[in-house]
Amino acid sequence: MRRKFVTLAAFAVGSALLLSGCAPSAPAGSGSDSESADDVTLKVWSWRTEDIEKYNKIFDVYEKENPGVTVDFEAFQNTEYNQILTTGLAGSDGPDIPMVRAYGQLQPNIAAGQLEPIDGKVDGLDDIAPSVLAGAVGKDDGKTYAVPLATQTLQMFYNKDIFKENGLKVPKTWDEFIDVNETLLKNNVTPIALGAKDDWMLPIFSDIIGAGRYGGSEFEKKVLDGSATFDDPDYVASLQLVEDMKKYMTPDVVGVSYTDSQIQFTSGQAAQFPGGSFEIATFATQAPDMDLGSYQVPLPPKAVAEKPVTPAYADGNFAINSKSPNKEAAFKLLNWFATPEFGQLVADDLNQFSAVPGVDYSDKVMAEAWKNYEKSPAPYLLLVNFRYGEPLGTAVLGQQVQKMLLGQQDPAGAASTLQTGISQWFTPAK
Amino acid sequence: MSATNTRRSRHTGITLSKRTGLVFVLPALILFAVFVLYPLLTALSYSFFSWTGIVRGDFSVLDNYVTLFTKLPYRDQVPNAFFHNVLLFVGAMVFQNTVGLGLAVLLHRLKRFKRFFQTIFTLPYLVSPLVVGYLWSLMLSPLFGPVNFILKAVGLDALAQPWLGNPATAIWVVVFVTAWQWVGFPVLLYGAALGGIPQEIDEAASLDGTTSWQRFREITFPLLTPAIGTVSVLTFIGAMEAFAIPYALGGSQGSPAGATDVLSLLFYRTAFESGASNAIGTSSAIATLLFVFIFGVAVFITWFMRKAERKLY
Numbered sequence: 146m147r148r149k150f151v152t153l154a155a156f157a158v159g160s161a162l163l164l165s166g167c168a169p170s171a172p173a174g175s176g177s178d179s180e181s182a183d184d185v186t187l188k189v190w191s192w193r194t195e196d197i198e199k200y201n202k203i204f205d206v207y208e209k210e211n212p213g214v215t216v217d218f219e220a221f222q223n224t225e226y227n228q229i230l231t232t233g234l235a236g237s238d239g240p241d242i243p244m245v246r247a248y249g250q251l252q253p254n255i256a257a258g259q260l261e262p263i264d265g266k267v268d269g270l271d272d273i274a275p276s277v278l279a280g281a282v283g284k285d286d287g288k289t290y291a292v293p294l295a296t297q298t299l300q301m302f303y304n305k306d307i308f309k310e311n312g313l314k315v316p317k318t319w320d321e322f323i324d325v326n327e328t329l330l331k332n333n334v335t336p337i338a339l340g341a342k343d344d345w346m347l348p349i350f351s352d353i354i355g356a357g358r359y360g361g362s363e364f365e366k367k368v369l370d371g372s373a374t375f376d377d378p379d380y381v382a383s384l385q386l387v388e389d390m391k392k393y394m395t396p397d398v399v400g401v402s403y404t405d406s407q408i409q410f411t412s413g414q415a416a417q418f419p420g421g422s423f424e425i426a427t428f429a430t431q432a433p434d435m436d437l438g439s440y441q442v443p444l445p446p447k448a449v450a451e452k453p454v455t456p457a458y459a460d461g462n463f464a465i466n467s468k469s470p471n472k473e474a475a476f477k478l479l480n481w482f483a484t485p486e487f488g489q490l491v492a493d494d495l496n497q498f499s500a501v502p503g504v505d506y507s508d509k510v511m512a513e514a515w516k517n518y519e520k521s522p523a524p525y526l527l528l529v530n531f532r533y534g535e536p537l538g539t540a541v542l543g544q545q546v547q548k549m550l551l552g553q554q555d556p557a558g559a560a561s562t563l564q565t566g567i568s569q570w571f572t573p574a575k
Numbered sequence: 576m577s578a579t580n581t582r583r584s585r586h587t588g589i590t591l592s593k594r595t596g597l598v599f600v601l602p603a604l605i606l607f608a609v610f611v612l613y614p615l616l617t618a619l620s621y622s623f624f625s626w627t628g629i630v631r632g633d634f635s636v637l638d639n640y641v642t643l644f645t646k647l648p649y650r651d652q653v654p655n656a657f658f659h660n661v662l663l664f665v666g667a668m669v670f671q672n673t674v675g676l677g678l679a680v681l682l683h684r685l686k687r688f689k690r691f692f693q694t695i696f697t698l699p700y701l702v703s704p705l706v707v708g709y710l711w712s713l714m715l716s717p718l719f720g721p722v723n724f725i726l727k728a729v730g731l732d733a734l735a736q737p738w739l740g741n742p743a744t745a746i747w748v749v750v751f752v753t754a755w756q757w758v759g760f761p762v763l764l765y766g767a768a769l770g771g772i773p774q775e776i777d778e779a780a781s782l783d784g785t786t787s788w789q790r791f792r793e794i795t796f797p798l799l800t801p802a803i804g805t806v807s808v809l810t811f812i813g814a815m816e817a818f819a820i821p822y823a824l825g826g827s828q829g830s831p832a833g834a835t836d837v838l839s840l841l842f843y844r845t846a847f848e849s850g851a852s853n854a855i856g857t858s859s860a861i862a863t864l865l866f867v868f869i870f871g872v873a874v875f876i877t878w879f880m881r882k883a884e885r886k887l888y
Contacts, residue, residue, distance in 0.1 A: 227847065231629050253628030253852045342740055342830050399831045400717040400740020409718060535851045536648040540828070547832045551742065569647050 185474040186215040189463075190233065190240035192226035199494045206490065207481060214474055234259040234466055241469040242478060245291055247280030247459045249532030254464075255283040255290055261465040262288040266476055269483035269501065276362075276524040277500050280459030284533050291462030292482040293500035295491065298422045298457040298518040299353050299525055305436035307334060307416040315438070319445045326393040329416050336393035338415035340403030341550055344543030346420075348527050351546055352456040353419040354390060354442055355383025360449030361456070361523030365530065371573025375564040376557075379449050384556035386445055388549050399550050411435060423460075425510050426496050439514045441521070454523035455514070459500060534570025541566040615866070622859035627852045639853075639860035649841075649857070656829070656836045659746055659821075663837065664814035666750035667757065671806060674754075675761030676799075680791070682762065683769040693766065697759030704756060708823020711752045715739050739824060742834030749835050753820050757813070761806050768802035769795065797887050804880030808873050815869045818843070838865050 191200065197220050204216035219240070221229045227246070233239035234254065245251050245260070254260055262283075263270075270278060273293055281291035308314070308325075311332050316322035329336040340346050359380045367373035373380075395401055395409070410418040411432035418424065419442075428437055441453035463482050465475045481487055488499030492506050498515060506512040524530065531538025545559035554562075591599075622639050625632040643649045678696060682689055699707060714722050715738040723735040738744050772795060780790050818839035821829065827844055829836025838861065845851070846858035 224847075235629055253854070256852050257628035257630045259628070343826055344828050344830055344832075395718060397717040397737030397740050400715075400737030402712070402716070405716055405718050414718075535646070535849055535853075535857075537849065540648070544828070544832050547830065551740075551832060553742075553832065566647050 184213045184215070185471045186217050187242060187471055187474055187478055188240040189216055189218045189242045189244070189478075190230060191218065191220045191244040192223040193244070193495075194220040194222060196220070196495055203487070203490045203494055207478065211477070214478075216478070230254075234468070237468065239466050239468065241466055241471050241475045242463055243466060244294065245462050245464045247293070247462055248529060249284075249534075249537070251281070251290070251462065252284055252533060256285070259467055260290045261467045261469075261472065261475075262286075262290055263292070263465065263476070263479060264289050267292060267479050267483055269480075272502050273483075273500050274457075274502075274522065276457070276522070276529055277459040279529060281462045281464075291464035292479050293459045294461040294463060294482070295459070295495075295497040296422075296457050296500050296518075297460045297525075298455050298498060298514050299349055299420070300422075300439045300455055300514055300517060301353060301442050302410070302418045302420055302424065302428070302437060302439045304410070304413065304416050305438050307413065308438075311416075315440045316443050319443050322443050326390075330393060335395055335409065335415040336417060337390060338401075338406040338409040338418045339394050339398055340401050340406035341394070341398045341547060342401055342405075343403040344547050345539065346403055346406075347543045347546035348539045349421060349525070350390075350419045351384065351387050351542065352523075352525055352527075355386050356454050356456045356523050356526070357442065357444045357448045357450040357452075358383040358386055361454045361521075361526075363449060365524050365526055368526075369530065369573060375560045375567070377560075381556050381560045382447065384546070384549070384559055387546060388556055391550055399547055407431065422498055422511070422514055425508070425514070429510075437510050439510065439517070441517050450521075450523075452521050454521045455518040456523045456525040457518055458525040458528045460497075531567050531571065534567070536566045536569070538563065538567050618859045618862050618866075621855055622863045624856060625853055626855040629855065635856070639856045640864070642857055643860055643864070652833065652836060652841055653838075653861075655833055656838045656841045659749075659829075659835065659837050660815050660817065662746060663750055663753060663817055664811055666747075667754050667810050667814055668807065670750075670754035671758065671761040671810060672803065675758050675806075676765050678758070679762045679765035679769060680795075682766055693759075693763065696762045699756045700759040702756075704819035705823050707752065707756050708820045711748070712739060712824050715748065740831055742831050745825060745831060745834045749817075749821050749824055752824065753814075753817065756820070757810075760809075764802050764806055765799060768799050772798050800880065800884050800887060804877065804884070807880065808876050811876060812869055812873060815865065815872075 189200075189204075193200070197218065200218045200220075204218055208214060208216060227250075230239075230243055230245070231254070234243065234257075245254060267289075270289060270292070274296070277293050277296050278289065281293055282289050303315070307329075311328055311334065313325050313328060314321075316325050326336040339350055359377070359382070364373065364377070364379065367377075368375070391398070395415075401409070406415075406418070407424070407427065408431075409415045411428055413432075413435075418428075425437070428435065441455055443453055444450060463479060465472060465479060469475055483501060485501055485503040488501035488504040491497050491499040491501075492504045492511070496508065496511070498506075498511070498518075506515050527538035527542055541563050542559065545554055545562050548554035549556065549559055621631075623634060623636065625635040625638065643653050682692055685692070714720050717723060717737045717740060722738070726732070726735040736744055738748050776794055777790055780794055781787075785793070816839055817837050821835050821837045821840055822843075825831070825835030825840075827840055827848060829840050842858055842861045842865070845861060846854055851857070
C-alpha cells in the first residue's frame with residue numbers, strides 16, 4: 146500500500162514537472178465563436194516589431210473601409226522570424242498573410258508550396274518596377290507569390306553643415322567628387338564613414354560607388370544572359386574605384402563596425418555615409434538636428450552608364466498562406482496592398498519607400514533620395530540576382546572587398562572569386 | 576559513529592524498489608530523450624536527406640557531407656573554421672595551465688584575501704559571454720576604444736592596432752578574451768584539487784631537503800592530474816562549441832575576412848542566414864560532424880588521462 150503510494154506520488158511529481166516544462170502556450174483566440182458567418186479575422190505576421198502600432202493604425206483604415214474584416218497584426222523578432230514563419234506555415238495555426246523575405250530568401254517557402262500564386266488575382270502588379278517585383282517571383286516557375294511592400298534605395302548621404310563649413314557643393318562630376326573628398330581630408334574631416342568590419346555593408350558600398358561604372362541594368366542583362374561575367378574589365382574597374390576610396394576612410398577601416406560608422410557620421414566626425422534608405426529613420430533618431438542630404442555618386446571616367454544611378458532592391462513582401470481558410474478575404478487585402486492608398490500610408494506612417502508608384506514623400510530627405518532613384522534606377526545587382534544559391538553573391542563579394550581593404554586581394558582577384566563562387570549554382574539563361 | 580548512523584538510516588528510511596526508482600528517474604529521462612536525444616537523432620537523420628525548405632526530399636546518402644568538403648563556400652570555410660577552433664583550444668589550454676594553474680598555486684599559498692581574489696578571478700565567468708565580447712569589441716574599437724587611446728597616450732603608437740580589423744590579430748583577440756573570461760574556472764578547480772593534497776606529503780618532502788620547485792614538479796603536479804584531465808576535456812568541449820565570444824567580436828561572418836570564423840558560426844550561418852533551400856541538410860551535416868568529433872576526442876582525452884592517472888598510483 147505504502148509503496149504504491151510512493152510510486153504514485155513520484156509519478157505525479159515527475160509528470161507535473163514534465164508537463165509544466167513543455168506546456169504549450171495557449172493559442173491566441175481568434176474570437177471566431179462570437180462572429181457572424183461573414184466576419185473574418187485575417188492574421189498578418191511580420192518581423193517589424195518596431196512598427197506594431199503603426200501597422201495597427203494602417204489596418205484600422207482598412208477595417209473601417211471593409212466592415213466585417215478584422216486584421217490581427219502580429220510581429221516577431223526579426224532574427225527569429227524565418228524559423229517562426231517556417232513553423233507557422235507548416236502547421237495549422239499560421240498566418241493568413243505572412244510578410245515574407247524577397248528574392249533568394251523567399252524561394253524556400255515557394256519551393257515548399259507554402260504560398261499561394263497571385264498572378265492575375267491582384268491588380269496593380271504591372272505598375273511596380275520590374276526589379277522590385279522580381280523579389281516576389283518564384284525562380285523555378287516564374288509565378289508571382291507576393292505584393293512587394295517597400296523599396297530600399299542605395300546612395301551617398303552627406304552632412305550638409307559639414308559641406309557648408311568646408312565650402313563644398315554636391316559633386317556633379319567625378320573630378321568634383323574626388324575634390325570633395327580631398328578637401329575634407331585636407332581639413333581633417335573623415336570624408337567617408339564605413340563599417341567595413343561588417344562585411345554585408347561592403348557590396349552596398351561597392352554598388353553605390355561603382356554601379357555607374359559597370360553599367361547597372363545593362364550589365365545585369367549581360368550577366369544574366371551569359372554575354373558577360375564578373376571578370377568583365379568594367380566590373381573589375383568598378384571594384385578598383387572601391388579600393389581607391391580607401392584613403393578617404395578612417396585608417397584601419399576594417400576594424401570599424403557598422404554601428405561605429407553610424408556614430409561616426411551622426412556625431413559629425415565624418416562628412417558622408419554611403420548607405421541604404423533604411424538609414425534615414427535611424428539618422429533622424431540618432432541626430433535629429435543634423436541637416437541630412439543624399440546624392441548619387443557621379444559617373445567616373447569610362448563609365449558604361451549614361452547617367453549616375455541609384456541601386457535599389459525590394460525589401461519585404463506580403464504573401465498568402467496556401468493553407469489559409471480565408472483566401473478570398475486575404476486576396477482582397479493583398480489587392481489593397483497594391484494600391485497607392487496603402488503606398489501612401491507606408492510612406493507617411495512607416496517612413497519607407499513604397500513599392501507602389503504614385504506616392505508622395507513629405508519628408509525632405511526621403512523625397513530627395515526618391516527623386517534621384519526615379520530619375521535613374523539600377524538593381525542592387527548581387528542582392529537582386531545572386532542570392533539564389535550557395536554561396537550568396539553578397540557574402541562572397543563582402544569578404545573579398547574586406548580583403549581588398551586589408552591589402553590582401555586585388556580587384557581582379559575579388560571579381561574572379563565572385564565569379565567562381567556564383568558559378569557553382571548560377572547558369573546564365575540563353 | 577557516523578558510519579553506523581548512515582547504515583542505520585538506510586534501513587529505517589523508505590526502501591525504493593527498482594521500479595519505484597525508475598519512476599522517479601522517468602520524468603528526467605523523458606525530458607532528456609525529448610530535448611536532447613531526439614533532436615540529436617533527428618539532426619543525424621536530417622543530414623542524410625536533401626531538403627527544399629522544410630520539405631524533406633530524397634535520401635541522399637552522404638551528399639551533404641560530400642558538399643562540406645567539395646563545394647564552395649564550405650570547402651574553404653570548414654577547414655578554416657576548424658583550424659580556428661583548434662587554435663582556441665590550444666590557446667585556452669596554454670593559458671589555463673600556465674596562468675590559471677599559477678594563480679591557483681599562488682592563491683593556495685595565500686593566507687588572507689583568498690576568497691576575495693577567487694571571486695575576482697571568477698567574476699568574468701558569471702557575465703554572459705556575449706556581453707564580455709561586446710565590451711571587449713568596444714574597448715578595441717579603432718575609433719572610440721580606450722585600449723588604442725591609452726597605447727597612443729603612453730607613446731606605444733606602433734602597438735595601437737586595429738585589433739579586430741586585422742586578420743593576423745583578430746583570432747588572438749578571440750583566444751585571449753575567451754581565456755580571460757574562463758580563467759576563474761581552472762583557478763577554482765585547481766584550487767580545490769590543491770586543497771585536497773595532504774600537507775603531510777609536502778612537509779615530509781621538505782624535511783628531506785627538496786626545493787619548492789621540486790616539490791611542485793614531483794608531488795603537486797602529478798597529484799593534479801585528475802583535475803588537469805577534467806579541465807582539458809571541458810576546455811576542449813568549450814573551444815569546439817565556441818559561439819558567443821567569436822559572434823560578439825567578429826559577427827556571424829567571422830570578420831575580418833573569415834579570420835575569426837569557427838564551426839558553430841558556420842553552422843549558424845548555414846542554418847539561419849543562408850536562406851539556401853538545402854540549409855537543413857547541410858547544417859545538420861555540420862552539426863553531426865561536430866558532435867561526432869567532440870564526442871570522440873572527449874572520450875579519447877578521458878581514456879588517456881585515466882591511463883596517465885593509473886600509471887601514477
